[in-house]
Amino acid sequence: MMKTSAAVNHTVLEDNAQVKVTDKFWLNYMELIRTEMLPYQWRVLNDLEDIEIAKERDADYIPSEKSHAIENFKIAAGRSQGHHYGMVFQDSDVYKWLEAAAYTLARVPEDKKLREAADSVVELIAAAQEDDGYLGTYFTVEAPKRKFKRLYQSHELYCAGHFIEAAVAYHKATGNQLVLDTACRLADCLDRHFGPEEHKIHGYDGHEEIELALFRLYETVGNKRYLELGRYFLYQRGKDPDFFRKQCRADADTSVLIEGMEGFKDSYYQNHKPILEQETAEGHAVRVMYMCTGMAMLARLKNDGKMRQAARRLWKNITEKRMYITGAVGSTVIGEAFTADYDLPNDSMYGETCASVGLMFFAHNMLKDEAGHGAYADVMERALYNTVLSGMALDGRHFFYVNPLEVVPELSRKDPGKSHIKTTRQAWFGCACCPPNLARLISSLDEYIYSTADDTIYVDLYVGSDAELSLADKKVALSMTSQFPWEGNVELTTKTDGRYGIALRIPSWAKNYKIAINGSVVHEEKQDGYVTLRRNWHKDDRVTLEIPMEATLYQATPEVREDIGRLAVQRGPLVYCAESIDNGDGLERIRLVDGMEFTYEYSDELFSGAGILHTDAVREAKGNSLYSPYGKPRSLHRQELKLIPYYCWGNRGENEMMVWLYHK
Template sequence: MSQQRSSVLSLKGVRIQDPFWSEYIRLVRDVVVPYQWDALNDRVPGAEPSRAIRNFKIAAGEETGEFYGMVFQDSDVAKWLEAVGYLLQTEPDPDLEQVADAVIDLIAKAQREDGYVNTYYLLKEPGREWTNLSECHELYTAGHLIEGAVAYYQATGKRKILDAVCRLADHIDSVFGPEPDKIRGYDGHQEIELALVKLYHATGEARYLRLSRFFLDERGREPHFYDREYERRGRTNHWGSDFMITKRSYSQAHAPIREQESAEGHSVRLVYMCAAMADIAAETGDEGLLEACRRLWKSIVTRRMYVTGGIGSMAQEESFTLDYDLPSDTAYAETCASIGLIFFAQRMLNIEPDSRYADVMERALYNTVLGGMSKDGRHFFYVNPLELWPDACGKNHAYDHVKPVRQGWFGCACCPPNVARLLASLGQYLYTVKDRSVNAHLYVGGEADIEVGGQRIRFKQQSELPWEGRVRFELEVESESDFTLALRIPEWSGAAVIRLNGELYDAETANGYALIRRWWKSGDQVELVLPMDVLRIKGHPLLRDTVGKTALQRGPLVYCLEEADNGKNLQGLFLPSRSEAISEFDPNTLGGVQVIRMDAQRLSEKDWGEELYRRDADTSFEPAALTFVPYYAWANRGVGEMAVWVKEKA
């Protein structure tokens, strides 16, 4: 029996019209997706080549040549197609649709008669399909193609790509399963599992749901699949090392998923897996699986997550390490990992509406995900540190993964198309409906058509976030309707003020939501005022990197210091514990952002001399006036130092 879950809105029923977010949606539509199309076709000067489209052309017989890129190069095309699908769901674009149709024709032409499609194996290792799942991302790549196909089908109703991925899924189903003549295994990088659930929803074909659950249930069981596969392959490996095979926690294959106690290994794989676990728990009512989701969620957000919503602290293996190990300067915090955390949060929110999940979803979205893309939409961060000393980059190899500026493209280009597909689908994260309750999770202006009890309700939202905490709703109903509007009260807010049709309303609260139960009529208005004080955030005492330091947050935004405003040697700044914070909108900084100004002290270098160390040295300070800017906007003004955490002084 399935878990009763909330319904996610169709993008066709959501129109974002927001002073902050509309510019990002426009940027994705007008700049990011076209730019990424150019990158996929190797038309971005100075950027690493992709050749992803060319691989498909070669596989389709339209060009000659050899495969180029990573084993998962196809997934960049699939994620681009998914972003296009979401954009077309919100606004018609015949020219973009025509480009996508040509890509779909190319994919279908490259697809083998039995449904298999993967340009790496079609071109480079034909006949060795499904022999190296632990390392080579075959099912991962298939999963992204399925997600792209479903999004495009939902946008256009065109079945060509949907039929193609159904043939692919049917082929996978014929290869994998518990039967003696099938492979009893799973991919090293989770993705197919959540994609199959989407395909199940699009087609109603229960086999796809069962196959998704099979892949999850097999993971980590003994005798171990990776060992059996490795032996059959003659103990060869793809990456020049067997760590993906032997270090099973790297891909969360160290134990059956229901027995896993903490967030381990590659961070993107972990949260993709958790998203699929939550999907299957919701569809099947599997309480053991849901409890495992709750346990892994708690491990991430209470012991292994940065204040920015970044996860995965170590560059080696792009992974989690141990509880409370969250260094700022060597942080990995891959953009894709925060996007996966948002996927996980949304699914948990759909199962059990609790503001804890929406708070993390918001934190990751406003800080790490937005920070992963430049304001011009053409440059991207793969890694999102919380402190930068650019002079050390390229000299101290501990920082080899850290880039002082966003890059035009990557050899492993998973993050740029991931950002595009998330922002293009933002409308799916704002509201959910369960029974006769509408939950508002994120405050983003626009209109949403929501069906409650068989009746269509139009919600018109005006939001001043992230700069001010004022939100206003106006409702249009076909006839008077009784339901509950549940408004999230964010963790960063103080006591919220609610007005219903201009009158103060004392709302009951549950699980972090203010509940307004009534018979609604057209023209009803709800105003929500969320206090947005500047908060001094402290880390847990066991967080070694933040002891004696503070970070600033206002509303959903975490702030940072940049050299552009505060000069060099940010490590010498101390924020007095009683220093007053002045928040103001500055139209001349970073295109217009809310800045925070505070008086501070800077450790003086006067009279120090040339000694590296000095006995009984006097510590003297000079006054300093600090300007903090939103973390998401850093590194848009050239190369310079940056710090989120600042030393605090009594």
């Protein structure tokens, strides 16, 4: 394989924010990722684990014999012989693993085994890169003449984006120059092939991702060509809805790269309209989330008002009409996609883990552009504590691709329309995008806790941490302790003298709250979901926030047909669910009753520590006939109902689960 040439000279821009997570709840997950998930995924990527790889849905064409991801790079680098195996985007599994390793090494640099594995991956990727900067093992090994010729399926720029993001993170964590040089060569290769110039390709990838990566690379090295190329990809999308079809007609090789995609509409790729004209979230949910994240990033980097308004419009449509109570998005298995406003089925939904990870990316970048808008942080919190956490088992080795709100195991086995609804987490997937995506998000959680604007620090997530943050005229250090998600007690201690603002988010679920400074209660007005405390601070000033957490019943708007006559339970940021292992089979026959009261109990033994809810409900007896005249008295008997946090479900074997419970 051709090797890369001499180092590329780039000036790395300084990133002044330093945040270290100290939170017990989240450190447990970060350590689980470091000690279990990353080593396990490394073995899977190297085909060293004896596991059964699941298909994420019934489809014969999904490759599920092995990962082969590392071997693909070895073949591309000329170190092994053979053929590429797996999806054309299999490389991205390795890149996301590398990015998660980067964030982990930034936190625990003394982990020599992880550093050795990650360095070896960087060297292998660089060896697989072609002299012109192109990087993509499938096309290097199997189809060198088809590069950039079938972009709606090829995922070439998608994979490039995941590598560039990993490279930025790994260089920042370790100082590894090879990884950054490799990323810049790849970005330069894309810049030579794509753009508005006559001799370039006037198009974009079928799966957004490269845009985010180019913006991050620009922020790292300061090369404005990367910023402009990312902007081009966003603004070009949808200008010619026939672009992908034109490419296919021009491709002499008519074989498909990914089966099952031929019938998807332009909206599946967000290619149906120019980006500024798109008013609703359409198509593949992860694609939408990555596109919207790129839009928010561009709005901030270029102060692009039109792009900002477009991002706000899509945000409003997603979060007010197309999002589940758990922060899941994506209503149908067909295309893993959005459907229509208020179409939110519980037992056939998709709710891909990657889509909620993407929703967090979107929310986080909206906050970076518009700090102090609590709605963004509320959604980020909702997705994080519910769907994102649900995506992994407590052992760090099993995962959900799909995160339903209702499960009946027999239907998953027998109904082809529910084959994607897994009843237990799987060891790996033929399309394994979700496990490493989840790992890279949680490992980088320190980047999501705070945002800043001018002279104000905004506390977006209540995650215990030590932080040094840059304001307009100074650096400010503070520490935070938090009892989230089980209790709403938070304490911040200032480490820097001076006048500045500290803005505390009051979550949308909070019924009341109390804020005190050095023990004295303050009564500042809440605005856009935050209470801002602005004063001359002194070292070791203490700010406390108390938010009582109460179990609360929620109803959906009546436009959500599937949830009429049903209620969901939430306590603090956590949505709760019922499992049949606690409550017996036939969860659909349990009825919540008016006047019910909840008792809360924290258990150290269950789910490695979790808060459990108990209440009284009733259960309807099984019917004697399939249909009967209305008005016949129903046989009901009292039943104690036990509810667990949604993210914990499925950790005790196969059983029924339900979030939206029927109301008497």
